[in-house]
Amino acid sequence: MKELHFKQIDEKMYHEKMDNGLDVYILPKKGFSKTFVTFTTKYGAIDNTFVPRGQTEPTNVPDGIAHFLEHKMFEKEEGDVFQKFSGFGAAANAFTSFTRTAYLFSATDHLYENTETLLNFVQEPYFTADTVEKEKGIIGQEITMYDDLPDWRLYFGTIDNMYHKHAAKIDIAGTIESIDKITAEHLYTCYETFYHPSNMLMFVVGSVQPEEMMAYIRENQSKKEFAEPSEIKRIFPDEPVEVAIKENTLYMDVQKPKVYVGLKAKETSLQGEEMLKHELAVQLTLELAFGRASDFYFNAYEKGWVDESYSFDFTLEKGFGFAIIGSDTSVPDDLTNAIKKELAKIEEKWPYGLSDLDRVRKKKIGFFLRALNSVEYIANQFTRYAFNDMDLFDAVPVLEKMTVADLQQAFETLQGESQQTVFSILPKKDKVKE
């Protein structure tokens, strides 16, 4: 077990790679009653084409299967795993993103029993034709629920506009039609390929005694048999830099239009510290251009083009990435034009200097320090960073070294009209009028 001491922020973290390849990190937080534990596989909605473990040819599985598998992990021959967690007073949950599937609990008591439950239920798959069939009704309702959420449709509609082929464009939960094709065999294939301990990471944070917990996990893992680790071959299509669709509209039963401008990222191959620096540089630039203190936001707000739903965000993973800026707005065209004009202005002549950088740098450093109060943030973000060979605790030092030139260089990779797309949701009553 290795000890890592972060003096500046007064935190210590412990790491050990288990014999089976599982990475375990433990970060004790003083004063906390709860412990938050995540057990995550580097496997998400985009991993739909791959070479199954033990085979040589690639296979393509139905959309939404990573999420389906996440649901099905909770059902065992002896019943529902939630029952067990409840008995030990733990709030358990799971989520599937583009690139990860995470299983987690938080508890203030019975830490070892709950940790054992988590390790065991994720490492003991149980899928039958009946249980798979039964889940289709539940997930069908989950998909229908998302279908009625305008903000969800807006976000995924924008991503769908950007990509020609990459699986980032498919819905994480799939569609009613795609999940209907899922079988227990599919689930086993995905499970065997992606749930090997060497593709997973466990993070324990909060009230925890690190030596004891590490020994407990080591003991649990040493009793289980796993195949030898092998490299996972994931297959991604060649994706052009240009967006697939420049503009698209969806009509829904909403009061007010919604619009997002999406910027498709050109640079999606970085990993490690380079990626960290790039990602932070783009985030800082977006803050300068579109943040609450920006001229753009002030103007748009005072003119009534944006409201409290206004947001902007940058997502970067290996193989895909995008920035999104938008809001609910009664004037989607005006807002879209203003965003594009602001982007053109930055492209024409870089407007930001050191004092600008210093301001948003301070804001971001403050953000990271505040986030360290949240055990959920630490565990989830550390895992995401680690799966991209980055270290969450490098963020502040990297921010301190950042230069204006770094920002300019990073932001250039999002510039260019061919990388821009617009997605809007308009009230259905407006369509009738047309």
Added chain:
Amino acid sequence: MFQSIELKQGINLHIRKTDQFKTVNFSFKFKQALSEQAAAERSVLANVLLHSNEQYPSNPAFRSYLDELYGTAMYMDSSKRGNEHYVTLLAESVNDQYLSTGGVLDRVMNLLQVVLFKPNVENGVFKESIIKREKDSVIQRIESLYDDKTRYAQQRLVELLRPNHPASIGANGTIEFVQAITPTSLWEAYQKMLNEDELDIYVVGDIDEEQMTNTIKQAFPLESRTPLQKQQMEQQNSDSSDRSHVKETQDMKQGKLHIGFETPITFTHPDFPIMQITNGIFGGYPHAKLFMNVREKESMAYYVSSSFSSSYGLIFVLAGIDASKEEKAIRLIDEQLEALKKGEITQMEIDQTVAMLKNQLKEALDSARGQIEIFDQYKELGEPFKVENWFSKWSSVTKDDVQKMAKTIDKKMVYFLSGKEESSNEGAPL
């Protein structure tokens, strides 16, 4: 947990010194009686005070300054609890010890003072252009409810179940009351908030208690005021034969089933902890009857749960279902409550629920906000808040207690929001 002192009549300071967090948290809670008009005025007021001030007369200048203070979070929130309306000024800043430039805490406290006492004024009242903009913002916030189908359906249920009652008054008031606001009426609302509202000030962080107390006394020299008298809310428990079933439509795919139940048990009732357990077994958790039977056994829903609104003595069941299965879903939900009333309750269900409630309470105390909110709510009971007291109240609950509690739960209203069929009538306008 907190050290409380009365600064003046009606103004209390609660400080918690702890090194658990890397930040210092402030919360100023201004409280007065809830009405639609007050809610509307105070929501706009909160926005106006946070738009700009005498020292930072434009919003970008104000926001830039917060960025410079290492992204200090400062916002104002308009909310309600029971029959009271709250305006809360919140700030969270990184503790000076983690920063290369010191003095952030002092500057944040100065800024809090500026936000409350030195607004952006023109001719003795708030600037009209800012008021106009922020009125629009609040109106948009109220209107956006329609676009969130679950929240909309819930609001409709409560409006139908408790018309003209604190339970159905929105924390932002109504569009009409927002529109009616003038610079003068808003200035009066501001003066009333500062001079008449009951005020609780919370500070959580690694600070010097004595120094903080002195600073706050000096920085916020407010006059004493009369604390709010607890008003008993009308219970409105109506005849149990008066059940209604309301269906409305919008253009949407899922059916949103919202059922309202009454109970005489409220937060201050001695049986409150028993009702928490009863609700937990009914539908509060993934081990609950609703989750296990409606979702897991029947595969009818992704979400189905119950919640206990203890301020108002109401219990709600929410489920997202296929619109064609409304009847079956209602029957299954009824069956779960019937099972509770018949005493079909296992010791395991009680134990699980007690364990979950304990965990939830302890876990909530792991954030500064959680500590403030729980302390603020529980002090209403007039006894010092202790986690152990609640643990022992829950632990002594028996199967008979739960059954007795379940029998007080009376189904009152079914509200169903679903997609349009052929030429059915239009969805209710907002």
